[in-house]
Amino acid sequence: MSELLNAIKAAQKIVIHRHVRPDPDAYGSQCSLAEIIKENFPEKTVLRAGEGEPTLQFLSKMDEVEDVDFKDALVIVCDTANQARVDDQRYATGATVFKVDHHPNDDPYGDYNWVETTASSTSEMIYEWYSTHKEELRLPAKAAELIYAGIVGDTGRFLFPSASPKTYRYASELVTYPFSRTVIHDALYETKANVLRLQGHILQTFSLSEEGVASVSITRQMLKQFETTAQEASQLVGMLGNVSGIKAWVFFIEEEHLIRVRLRSKGPVVNTIAKRYEGGGHPLAAGASIYDWEMVHQVVSELKRATLEA
């Protein structure tokens, strides 16, 4: 943590990245860190790199980043487990790369790697970093809002086991800052009617195996029928978590050139399965890719096996 502060102090230009297809924690960690640096080191240039996500624009906006901005720059990559997932691959052209993440550190791509797999979110790590250096750093309300949104996003509103006593303690401090939790909650959980209809369709049609495994396949045809995107469908993966008797489940969502595999679990380890299909993630929530609907059976049998072994 002190190396991160030293690296920031030593840099004149700082470019902050996060993963592709950003979620609230990706935005929250990236943009809160940018706000903290701007507040405390106004003489430095701080840029937020990556493609903007329309549904997260209410939190923050990305900057236009030119190739030249990476020259002699400190690059900080938040919430991104591996190099391929970094949004804007020019990150590697910076002078120094600093990884800040809470996923398993299988790809320590940074010159510095600060990884806390027990942290609920990378946003929580940013708060911890600020908190550790409280004597020298100020936390602007905007940063508090972004961190709060990131924690809410990655803990499913403080429901997942990853929300630790520390997470709640930090949250209790964050909510003393002047921002509206209602605005954040409403914006994060607002759902389009057609997405809810797809959700209804999934609830009507899913089946649960005797092992406690459910599998949902969403083809491009279905996405078209419900006028939803693959990204929107991906966000529905948590919805089967309340099904009585479910132990693990998987969504297969067809994109243009691949089928995205979203694995979720109540106990069986699923990231080992994801790793066999060009993916990875957390033990209980992982993602992967397959290229043929024929492969679905294989992934589902592996998931059943993992469930029986758990």
Ligand SMILES: [Mn+2]
């Ligand atoms: Mn995260």
